Amino acid sequence: MKEVVFDFSGKNFVVVGASSGMGRQVATxxxxxxxxxxxxxRNMKRLEEVKALASERVHIACLxxxxxxxxxxxxxxxxxxxxxGKLNGGVYTAGITGCTPLKAYDENLAKSMxxxxxxGGVKFMQHATRKKYADAGASYVxxxxxxxxxxxxxxxxxxxxxxxxxxxxxxxxxxxxxRGQRVNxxxxxxxxxxxxxxxxxSVGVDKEEIHTGPLGVGTPQDVSGMVLFxxxxxxxxxxxxxxxxxxxxxxxx
Amino acid sequence: MQEKxxxxxxxEIMDTEAELSMDTVLKDVEEWDSLSxxxxxxxxxxxxxxxxxxxxxxxxxxxRDLYNLLMGDK
Numbered sequence: 211m212k213e214v215v216f217d218f219s220g221k222n223f224v225v226v227g228a229s230s231g232m233g234r235q236v237a238t239x240x241x242x243x244x245x246x247x248x249x250x251x252r253n254m255k256r257l258e259e260v261k262a263l264a265s266e267r268v269h270i271a272c273l274x275x276x277x278x279x280x281x282x283x284x285x286x287x288x289x290x291x292x293x294x295g296k297l298n299g300g301v302y303t304a305g306i307t308g309c310t311p312l313k314a315y316d317e318n319l320a321k322s323m324x325x326x327x328x329x330g331g332v333k334f335m336q337h338a339t340r341k342k343y344a345d346a347g348a349s350y351v352x353x354x355x356x357x358x359x360x361x362x363x364x365x366x367x368x369x370x371x372x373x374x375x376x377x378x379x380x381x382x383x384x385x386x387x388x389r390g391q392r393v394n395x396x397x398x399x400x401x402x403x404x405x406x407x408x409x410x411x412s413v414g415v416d417k418e419e420i421h422t423g424p425l426g427v428g429t430p431q432d433v434s435g436m437v438l439f440x441x442x443x444x445x446x447x448x449x450x451x452x453x454x455x456x457x458x459x460x461x462x463x
Numbered sequence: 464m465q466e467k468x469x470x471x472x473x474x475e476i477m478d479t480e481a482e483l484s485m486d487t488v489l490k491d492v493e494e495w496d497s498l499s500x501x502x503x504x505x506x507x508x509x510x511x512x513x514x515x516x517x518x519x520x521x522x523x524x525x526x527r528d529l530y531n532l533l534m535g536d537k
């Protein structure tokens with residue numbers, strides 16, 4: 211049983227990348243906390259699975275964070291606002307990882323990493339913070355990674371993209387502050403998700419070989435609590451920051 | 464750019480829900496601030512036929528003045 215619970219009854223949030231991993235966990239907990247949630251991802255079938263949790267409070271938008279147009283983003287937020295009211299915040303979890311070492315990286319993969327983590331996140335924020343779709347005081351969280359701090363060998367563009375998220379968050383926090391809106395990032399350590407499992411398989415690393423922190427490998431639930439806190443009004447004086455949630459990993463390096 | 468499209472874009476740039484017309488006086492729009500000014504310069508750089516000078520934007524009094532800058536018609 212959770213010792214800290216949040217009451218988001220009557221509040222409205224958007225979660226991007228909600229069909230799997232961290233996004234799905236955050237969306238699920240927001241729904242359990244009473245919120246109306248707009249879930250966004252590319253995979254309609256998986257979005258339907260999340261919607262099945264509480265169909266009357268879950269709304270779906272099938273968008274691609276890179277290729278979807280400004281008009282498509284606007285329509286998704288306008289439809290959601292017309293049904294339930296303006297946003298109280300949003301979470302951007304979309305991201306991909308992959309091997310991109312200096313000496314031999316795939317330019318297309320590298321560009322996709324920057325596009326999805328940085329450009330997609332900024333485009334999301336541009337629309338999700340607009341006065342016509344979002345309340346004053348709305349709070350946003352964007353996913354980064356401890357890779358931004360550590361800079362591990364072999365994942366150059368992943369680390370660079372996640373580092374860029376920190377810088378973008380600092381700028382955006384100032385540009386949206388006049389309405390009391392906030393934005394922060396979280397930097398998880400090694401979390402067991404579909405994305406990280408696929409990555410390990412792709413580079414042939416056994417799970418036993420992963421160097422984790424003192425508290426071992428994390429789960430999405432180990433990170434979602436901080437996300438919900440940052441979205442809540444208990445965090446209304448916190449903006450432009452990054453929060454490392456890594457089971458002690460960085461300290462132990 | 465048509466006037467209607469321009470007014471929609473300016474509502475986005477300033478992130479305002481105020482009713483805008485070509486005769487709207489900029490200083491009457493609460494959201495016309497230093498960030499909106501920079502956003503207008505950035506937008507102008509993408510579509511204006513000629514370079515838009517900061518001094519001209521600062522001197523603009525109405526939305527029509529900004530529109531004329533974009534259209535290269537001071």
